[in-house]
Amino acid sequence: MKPTGWLPSASTAAKAYDVQDALLAHLGSGIGGWKVGAPNAETEPNCAPLPASGIHASGTALPAARFPARWVELEAALRVGQRLEVRQDMPTPTELASYFGAVVPTLECVESRLAAGREAPALLRLADLQSHGALIVGEPAPLAPQALDLRTLQATLRFGEEEVARTTGGNPAQDVWRLVAWLARHCTERGVPLSPGQIVTTGSCTGLLVAPVDTDVVGAIEGLGEVRLRYAA
Template sequence: MSAETVARTRARALHTARATRTAIAPFTDENPELGLREGYEIQRELIALLLADGDRVVGYKAGLTSKPMQAMLGVTTPDYGPVLASTVHPDGARIDLGDFIAPRVEAEIVFRLATPLRGPGVTVEQARAAVGEVIAGLEIVDSRIAGWRILLADTVADLASNGAVVLADAVPAKPDDDYRLLGMAFSRNDELVATGAGAAALGDPLAVVAWLANTLGEHGVVLEAGQLIMTGALHAAVPLAPGDSFVAEFDRLGTVRLDVAAGEGKP
């Protein structure tokens, strides 16, 4: 089979896994040499299938933005995937575990762009100028790869392991805000389980925005006004269990909450 046919076949496997909530074996089991390029080829084919289903891309997420996560997968750069409209929930959302396979949750800083960014060549200061709003966010990461046995190509193909996002009310961005120093306390069932600061995301969350603009720009993709930019976890992801409540309290951004229900999910 041609490389294009292989990518489409693997994308269809992921598409089915998402629809049925049934994990599949890592692609790197079959081909340990599978790399970043092949992972993004599969991702593009999967996005096409999801858009054909009626979904929309409303932004982008960056993953592997912290040094510990990069070290765990043996990489030195973040990865990215789309944020789909169907996965965005408001503050206080009640999440059904049956809608996921192996979900974990993490707190992160989310930006909404006021003006487009077209890379390559975007600087951190240009990224700052393009940001219109800042949002406290909770990302549910999920893996359609069995047991989270992922190498880089697996998670890239799987939309950077994106599952869902819960967003608080947006706060207007201020030109002098230093998002590196923006602190966060993360609690499960009223018990503090993690803390973090903006600098955990590539040293500066705005650097994540610039990186995304430049990386996507190499493929002719523009970050558009109004799009969400998820800048990466500020702490290690935490598993979800039935009845859990999670709250992230952000300096200057306020709080964002999600509750976990147990259920069968959608058929």
């Protein structure tokens, strides 16, 4: 990943989202999904589109030379089953859940196209697809809305045989349906409604950790299954 010298500044969230659109066009990829998250249960969420070209199946080996930071985080994600547009009344959580066909464990590979990396201003990181590099997707499981509670999800992350994270309720956003409702309206207003097959990630359950090279990275979320990747030298 190299810094993009053409990347414009982003002084507001709205301008950051405009830059996201320009960056997606620059990368020459359609939208394969979205990442949405919030630092707590009250703050307005933010989001970024996920380039379809960067979404891979569990077990993928990524070249470490192209992913020098090797930051990873384990996330619960939803797979969209039906086109979802929100123009007037906000759907209830039960109504929202009906638009999603499955839940999947994912590993997000976090990278930066900015010279300052993680030290760049928050709005510029948002413009840079919220530092998204790639997404590794595990096998889908049936969605049980009442069981998808970010406050109680149990998650573990291993590098080889070493367990590097074990959490219960590690996602600070807490309410998955608040995130999804906000995202559905945002995407509708942005002119790119959530569409079948897209993957919606909902924020880290384990925090951000640096993975080693040539070592299996294995994430597991209770009730959702496992997902794995490897950074290959």
